[in-house]
Amino acid sequence: MTKPIPKEQGLDHSLDFLREGYQFVPNRRTSFQSNIFETRLLGERAICLGGEEGAALFYDADRFVRQDAAPKRLLKTLFGETGVQTLDGPAHTHRKRMFMSLMFPENVDRLTRLVGREWEKELDQADGETVLYETAQRVLMRAVCEWAGVPFAESEVDKRTDEMRLLFESGTALGPKHILGRKARASAEAWISSMVEEVRTKRLLPNEKTALYEFAWHRDESGELLPADVVAVEVINILRPTVAVSIYVLFTVLALHQFDEARTKLANGTVDATAFVQEVRRFYPFFPVTAARVKHDFEWEGYRFEAGTLVLLDLYGTNHDPAHWDEPGQFNPERFVDWTESPFTFIPQGGRDVDFGHRCAGEHVTIAIMKETVDVFLNRYRYDVPPQDFSYSLVDLPSLPKSRLVLTDIERRA
Numbered sequence: 001m002t003k004p005i006p007k008e009q010g011l012d013h014s015l016d017f018l019r020e021g022y023q024f025v026p027n028r029r030t031s032f033q034s035n036i037f038e039t040r041l042l043g044e045r046a047i048c049l050g051g052e053e054g055a056a057l058f059y060d061a062d063r064f065v066r067q068d069a070a071p072k073r074l075l076k077t078l079f080g081e082t083g084v085q086t087l088d089g090p091a092h093t094h095r096k097r098m099f100m101s102l103m104f105p106e107n108v109d110r111l112t113r114l115v116g117r118e119w120e121k122e123l124d125q126a127d128g129e130t131v132l133y134e135t136a137q138r139v140l141m142r143a144v145c146e147w148a149g150v151p152f153a154e155s156e157v158d159k160r161t162d163e164m165r166l167l168f169e170s171g172t173a174l175g176p177k178h179i180l181g182r183k184a185r186a187s188a189e190a191w192i193s194s195m196v197e198e199v200r201t202k203r204l205l206p207n208e209k210t211a212l213y214e215f216a217w218h219r220d221e222s223g224e225l226l227p228a229d230v231v232a233v234e235v236i237n238i239l240r241p242t243v244a245v246s247i248y249v250l251f252t253v254l255a256l257h258q259f260d261e262a263r264t265k266l267a268n269g270t271v272d273a274t275a276f277v278q279e280v281r282r283f284y285p286f287f288p289v290t291a292a293r294v295k296h297d298f299e300w301e302g303y304r305f306e307a308g309t310l311v312l313l314d315l316y317g318t319n320h321d322p323a324h325w326d327e328p329g330q331f332n333p334e335r336f337v338d339w340t341e342s343p344f345t346f347i348p349q350g351g352r353d354v355d356f357g358h359r360c361a362g363e364h365v366t367i368a369i370m371k372e373t374v375d376v377f378l379n380r381y382r383y384d385v386p387p388q389d390f391s392y393s394l395v396d397l398p399s400l401p402k403s404r405l406v407l408t409d410i411e412r413r414a
């Protein structure tokens with residue numbers, strides 16, 4: 001006997017999603033008292049899942065696929081249309097291996113060192129004052145391009161960094177900003193595609209174990225090189241999210257400023273940097289949901305899932321689920337000190353398995369950059385944080401402190 005999925009009435013709730021942002025799914029999970037409910041988004045039926053059991057179901061690759069799951073407007077800006085996010089089965093596993101071949105510890109350390117070096121250059125030249133969001137993006141763009149084997153002239157830093165920023169800022173934007181995002185994608189893909197040709201004709205010689213080298217020479221399951229535009233999408237899948245770590249940089253420095261007790265515990269060693277940045281990733285908003293489609297009809301816990309139905313997993317709400325987290329609204333890094341890892345309750349960058357599923361390929365990179373940020377802003381530099389608007393919205397995607405974090409009187413510690 002199947003039972004009906006709790007269902008939200010109404011023709012379409014896309015506008016409610018825009019109005020409620022990160023809270024859209026959690027609000028309804030609370031009002032239905034259910035980790036599963038049905039709604040309508042962008043003119044189609046959608047099932048929303050949340051919590052540990054919802055995440056465990058969502059990451060069952062026998063039941064869900066990613067093909068045609070992400071809305072076109074996100075593919076045209078944020079993701080690109082031919083990237084790893086859209087693949088399933090062996091094609092996905094093979095492509096994912098290409099990404100993961102870069103993520104070994106020494107290589108992650110190399111990127112972290114580059115980030116540290118770029119922080120010092122920027123902060124030493126900051127004339128004592130900086131808007132952290134912009135500075136962090138230049139730091140991360142220079143570091144990740146060097147790491148990825150992507151050369152660019154210093155005169156292009158602002159243009160190329162802006163393109164990456166537009167890709168992740170414009171995904172859900174409407175009107176002119178969305179158009180700017182599409183233009184940024186076209187420009188960035190053309191830029192990297194031309195480099196792929198140069199690599200293949202040996203006019204450009206990036207080092208092995210850089211994204212440009214490995215992706216340009218990667219062969220798909222049938223032994224063919226990837227088309228240059230697909231390589232470009234995948235190299236941008238390294239550059240763009242690394243620049244987007246600037247959002248977590250902002251929240252890390254904001255947390256150091258606003259949560260005195262946590263900062264003291266970090267400084268005296270009660271809490272380590274890993275626990276601190278894990279709590280930043282749990283507490284602050286980044287991606288609200290991720291999407292898949294039902295592969296074939298099946299039944300789960302008495303609910304019927306029909307092939308092709310859109311399914312969303314509540315990332316933000318699961319990280320704040322009172323069933324899994326004590327006082328989820330409190331910023332408390334100590335909860336991560338003796339934390340037993342769970343692949344389904346802490347999912348800011350997706351869940352389950354990174355090698356075979358769609359969990360984020362850059363989670364270690366993200367954590368390493370955030371820990372480097374803690375070190376820079378706790379131990380290596382002193383600075384003032386003048387009064388400003390620190391508030392961030394749970395509606396705007398991506399969510400950012402309004403002031404973008406202004407720091408003054410920056411100086412290197414002895």
Ligand code: HEM
Pocket residue numbers: 084085086096099237238239241242244245246248286287290291315348349350351357358359360361362363365366
């Ligand atoms: C800014 C912090 C980051 C956040 C919040 C984040 C979040 C995510 C999320 C939610 C997913 C999708 C998970 C799913 O659909 O199941 C994802 C996938 C992905 N991320 Fe990240 N990410 C971040 C940083 C990075 C970095 C630094 C890189 C690369 C250096 C990266 C590369 C990727 C790739 C390639 C995928 C696609 C994986 C797949 O489809 O198999 N991300 N990320």
